[in-house]
Amino acid sequence: MEQDDADGSLDSWARFCSLSNELLGGDGDLSVGPRLAPVVADLCTRGLATLVRDYFLHSLEETFRNNAVKKFWQHFHPYCNASPVDRIKFCVKEHWPEEILSGALEDICLEKSYQEKCVLVLVHALQSYEDRTPKRKFKAVDCSSSLMPRYQLMVSSVLLTTLPLSFPEILNVYFKKKLEELNIIMAGSYESDQLGNHELFESSNTSDWHSGMDIDGQDVSESSCLVKNIGKVVRDLRCLGFTSMTEDAYSSAIIWLLKSKVYELAGDDYRVPVLGSVKKWIQAVPLQFLHALLTYLGDSVDYDSGSSGLKSPLASRPSSFPGIGVPSEALVRWHMRLEYFAYETLQDLRIGKLFEIIVDYPESSPAIEDLKLCLEYTGQHSKLVDSFISSLRYRLLTAGASTNDILHQYVSTIKALRTIDPTGVFLEAVGEPIRDYLRGRKDTIKCIVTMLTDGSGGNASGTGNAGDNLLEELNRDAENQENADYDNHANIDEKQAWLNSESWEPDPVEADPLKGSRNRRKVDILGLMVSIIGSKDQLVNEYRVMLAEKLLNKSDFEIDSDIRTLELLKIHFGESSMQKCEIMLNDLIDSKRTNSNIKTSLLKTSQTVAGQEEAEISHDVLDATIISSNFWPPIQTEDLVVPASVDQLLSDYAKRFHQIKTPRKLLWKKNLGTVKLELEFEGRSMQFTVAPVHAAIIMRFQEKSSWTSKTLATEIGIPMDSLNRRISFWTSKGVLTESAGPDADDHTFTVVDSMSDVNKNSIANERLAEYQMTEEEGESSVASVEEQLKKEMTVYEKFIIGMLINFGSMSLDRIHNTLKMFCIAEPSYDKSLQQLQSFLSGLVVDEKLETRDGLYLLKR
Amino acid sequence: NTMKVKILQWHAVASWTWDAQDETCGICRMAFDGCCPDCKFPGDDCPLIWGACNHAYHLHCILKWVNSQTSTPLCPMCRREWQFKG
Numbered sequence: 001m002e003q004d005d006a007d008g009s010l011d012s013w014a015r016f017c018s019l020s021n022e023l024l025g026g027d028g029d030l031s032v033g034p035r036l037a038p039v040v041a042d043l044c045t046r047g048l049a050t051l052v053r054d055y056f057l058h059s060l061e062e063t064f065r066n067n068a069v070k071k072f073w074q075h076f077h078p079y080c081n082a083s084p085v086d087r088i089k090f091c092v093k094e095h096w097p098e099e100i101l102s103g104a105l106e107d108i109c110l111e112k113s114y115q116e117k118c119v120l121v122l123v124h125a126l127q128s129y130e131d132r133t134p135k136r137k138f139k140a141v142d143c144s145s146s147l148m149p150r151y152q153l154m155v156s157s158v159l160l161t162t163l164p165l166s167f168p169e170i171l172n173v174y175f176k177k178k179l180e181e182l183n184i185i186m187a188g189s190y191e192s193d194q195l196g197n198h199e200l201f202e203s204s205n206t207s208d209w210h211s212g213m214d215i216d217g218q219d220v221s222e223s224s225c226l227v228k229n230i231g232k233v234v235r236d237l238r239c240l241g242f243t244s245m246t247e248d249a250y251s252s253a254i255i256w257l258l259k260s261k262v263y264e265l266a267g268d269d270y271r272v273p274v275l276g277s278v279k280k281w282i283q284a285v286p287l288q289f290l291h292a293l294l295t296y297l298g299d300s301v302d303y304d305s306g307s308s309g310l311k312s313p314l315a316s317r318p319s320s321f322p323g324i325g326v327p328s329e330a331l332v333r334w335h336m337r338l339e340y341f342a343y344e345t346l347q348d349l350r351i352g353k354l355f356e357i358i359v360d361y362p363e364s365s366p367a368i369e370d371l372k373l374c375l376e377y378t379g380q381h382s383k384l385v386d387s388f389i390s391s392l393r394y395r396l397l398t399a400g401a402s403t404n405d406i407l408h409q410y411v412s413t414i415k416a417l418r419t420i421d422p423t424g425v426f427l428e429a430v431g432e433p434i435r436d437y438l439r440g441r442k443d444t445i446k447c448i449v450t451m452l453t454d455g456s457g458g459n460a461s462g463t464g465n466a467g468d469n470l471l472e473e474l475n476r477d478a479e480n481q482e483n484a485d486y487d488n489h490a491n492i493d494e495k496q497a498w499l500n501s502e503s504w505e506p507d508p509v510e511a512d513p514l515k516g517s518r519n520r521r522k523v524d525i526l527g528l529m530v531s532i533i534g535s536k537d538q539l540v541n542e543y544r545v546m547l548a549e550k551l552l553n554k555s556d557f558e559i560d561s562d563i564r565t566l567e568l569l570k571i572h573f574g575e576s577s578m579q580k581c582e583i584m585l586n587d588l589i590d591s592k593r594t595n596s597n598i599k600t601s602l603l604k605t606s607q608t609v610a611g612q613e614e615a616e617i618s619h620d621v622l623d624a625t626i627i628s629s630n631f632w633p634p635i636q637t638e639d640l641v642v643p644a645s646v647d648q649l650l651s652d653y654a655k656r657f658h659q660i661k662t663p664r665k666l667l668w669k670k671n672l673g674t675v676k677l678e679l680e681f682e683g684r685s686m687q688f689t690v691a692p693v694h695a696a697i698i699m700r701f702q703e704k705s706s707w708t709s710k711t712l713a714t715e716i717g718i719p720m721d722s723l724n725r726r727i728s729f730w731t732s733k734g735v736l737t738e739s740a741g742p743d744a745d746d747h748t749f750t751v752v753d754s755m756s757d758v759n760k761n762s763i764a765n766e767r768l769a770e771y772q773m774t775e776e777e778g779e780s781s782v783a784s785v786e787e788q789l790k791k792e793m794t795v796y797e798k799f800i801i802g803m804l805i806n807f808g809s810m811s812l813d814r815i816h817n818t819l820k821m822f823c824i825a826e827p828s829y830d831k832s833l834q835q836l837q838s839f840l841s842g843l844v845v846d847e848k849l850e851t852r853d854g855l856y857l858l859k860r
Numbered sequence: 861n862t863m864k865v866k867i868l869q870w871h872a873v874a875s876w877t878w879d880a881q882d883e884t885c886g887i888c889r890m891a892f893d894g895c896c897p898d899c900k901f902p903g904d905d906c907p908l909i910w911g912a913c914n915h916a917y918h919l920h921c922i923l924k925w926v927n928s929q930t931s932t933p934l935c936p937m938c939r940r941e942w943q944f945k946g
């Protein structure tokens with residue numbers, strides 16, 4: 001019995017083996033199926049079901065490996081064995097790897113589908129046995145159902161274990177090429193659609209992307225055919241078990257294409273917004289592609305009807321996409337993923353170029369808007385701060401950049417970042433290094449004041465950049481002043497207060513809690529400028545000096561633009577801080593009135609004695625600015641002896657003033673003012689606008705054509721060196737010539753007497769040349785703030801020196817605090833840190849001190 | 861001599877002063893050439909006035925003083941009866 005059994009088993013097994021070999025080796029001949037069933041059933045009754053299954057799978061694997069897999073990989077061998085350089089050659093080939101890939105896939109899938117049929121034959125055989133013996137619980141039960149999955153697993157594991165390393169690369173190249181192809185097709189229809197949109201816009205608003213597609217039916221078929229091909233490849237790859245590898249390949253290809261699209265659209269042009277077109281493109285190309293692909297693969301249906309538990313809470317579904325309709329969950333995920341990537345790419349691109357973008361700020365505001373939207377989405381503000389600060393350090397805060405440029409960039413930065421982040425948190429972080437740097441520059445205050453007051457009108461000195469005119473800014477802020485007046489809580493009515501408190505939002509996480517809350521951090525350009533200087537008093541003081549300089553050098557009384565500036569400054573700094581400046585301007589207004597009164601009355605009286613002083617100058621030429629000197633900054637006074645004729649005019653004028661304004665008196669500042677004069681040579685004249693001292697010098701040459709500097713200096717009442725400095729104006733204009741005088745430091749100056757000589761020496765050759773003193777030639781009438789400060793600080797110099805002898809080296813703060821602590825007796829120390837710093841930097845320039853690592857020490 | 865200088869305009873600068881003997885007003889201690897604490901602008905808006913005793917004050921300062929006195933007003937400096945110098 002046992003022997004029989006064993007023989008039967010061996011017999012059945014042998015038959016099974018030959019039948020299965022026949023089945024697998026046969027060319028699509030499935031006719032062995034019916035013969036196989038009884039053999040399998042017999043073997044199963046003998047309890048050999050698993051053996052049957054395993055043997056079958058094993059021989060499937062052998063066949064698959066030897067026939068299909070080898071052949072499959074052979075297709076790719078030329079590429080895999082090539083050197084990196086040669087691989088590029090492959091990539092450039094037109095139909096590579098498309099042809100090879102689809103051919104190879106077709107072959108292997110054909111083989112696989114035949115094998116699947118074979119598997120099914122066995123499955124049927126096993127099943128029919130199981131069906132006949134339902135009560136008996138045999139192992140064969142799981143044999144039939146587990147056969148197919150095991151087969152699939154076998155296929156993919158065979159393929160994966162023999163996978164050449166560069167296969168994913170090939171897939172990637174394939175998808176890239178296909179997507180590019182698709183992009184070109186879509187771009188054509190996309191563009192024609194845009195054109196169509198434009199034309200159709202007036203007639204009907206219904207034209208959307210999809211209708212554009214429909215109009216261009218050829219594109220639709222072309223692209224859908226392309227997608228179908230891709231879909232087939234994807235399906236084949238999936239069927240071989242390359243699901244995730246395929247997905248990786250096309251995802252990275254899409255991302256790659258998206259990235260290059262963003263780069264292409266964004267470029268270096270900051271004047272056009274690109275975010276919109278990037279988003280449109282995402283919907284037009286990658287999403288259409290994915291939609292078509294997912295639909296072809298049948299995935300979208302699964303997701304669509306799938307349980308809602310799968311749905312991401314983030315994926316609030318857009319009602320529909322153009323040309324797609326209600327999107328599937330997978331598509332929504334893709335959409336979000338692609339958009340996020342686009343935002344991030346664009347953001348990184350813009351952040352990298354933020355410096356340039358801010359340089360052309362008002363023009364580049366579209367780029368700033370884009371960046372703002374990107375950052376809102378990604379929340380990577382800190383990236384911006386870090387990158388921008390480092391580019392500032394590298395490109396702006398260097399010795400080569402002028403203070404003006406830095407300030408302009410600072411203002412642009414404020415404006416640009418205010419758009420991105422209205423709370424000013426990031427601006428604070430970015431602005432700090434700029435402010436710190438500017439504090440170390442001596443001309444900062446001057447430049448700030450110039451920026452503030454230059455522009456809008458009347459100022460000849462600046463070719464002021466209209467975009468950066470801070471007055472404009474002041475003006476606009478002035479209009480918003482009422483709303484911004486947050487200090488005045490009494491003015492906010494209860495309802496408004498309630499609304500304010502309801503709209504409260506916490507500060508961004510990046511906010512520095514030490515810097516106060518959102519309210520106080522309101523972005524105020526002027527406030528930020530003042531914070532560079534340290535206090536508004538210093539700014540006002542500098543403004544006063546500059547205003548004084550400007551007013552004292554005027555040859556008329558036109559001050560409309562200055563009044564306007566002052567009014568704006570009053571709004572920001574308070575009336576009381578601007579009081580002195582107001583008095584200064586008021587002096588000009590008063591002077592204008594007094595001047596015309598005096599002149600009218602003088603001319604009347606001079607008419608009565610006319611003829612007597614015919615050769616003299618008329619009272620008409622004299623105008624005077626009469627100042628309330630207590631309210632002006634310290635004036636540079638210098639003795640000057642003006643020619644007798646002018647002196648007569650001045651004393652007449654002063655006399656008349658005293659008559660009109662008794663008991664007030666006039667004190668002339670003879671060195672100040674401006675003189676317009678004409679030099680008349682034979683048949684030629686030249687006009688000049690000069691300082692009184694220059695006029696006094698040249699007028700002396702009427703009496704005598706040649707002077708030595710010593711005698712002239714004595715005549716005019718100024719020191720020799722000062723005369724030499726001033727007289728060079730006339731020699732440079734070719735009016736006087738200089739020659740060696742009686743001794744080494746005494747020179748002789750002579751009027752150039754013939755016209756030809758004048759022409760030779762002077763550049764001017766018009767009949768009436770007009771000269772204006774340039775800024776270097778002119779001299780300041782007012783002691784600069786720096787000079788004033790230096791004078792006041794000199795008292796402390798020996799304290800500072802003494803300190804440094806004792807302590808070696810000290811920081812600015814420490815010097816400041818020590819002075820505050822010990823200099824309490826007259827004159828008590830009342831300077832600000834910034835003032836001390838600028839004084840110390842003066843001492844460094846004078847080589848009395850030096851700085852090392854932010855510490856001051858004595859220069860040895 | 862061949863060169864002549866023709867002055868077309870001489871715009872000069874001067875400052876004004878009340879020319880009082882003292883620097884500051886004895887009442888408000890502000891400079892005479894400045895203005896009293898109640899005024900915004902010096903000069904015409906805030907004139908000086910001399911008393912018969914030759915002491916000068918800001919007009920507004922001495923008026924305030926005179927008006928605040930119940931009996932005959934005296935010069936704050938010399939305590940003589942205050943009379944405006946005619």
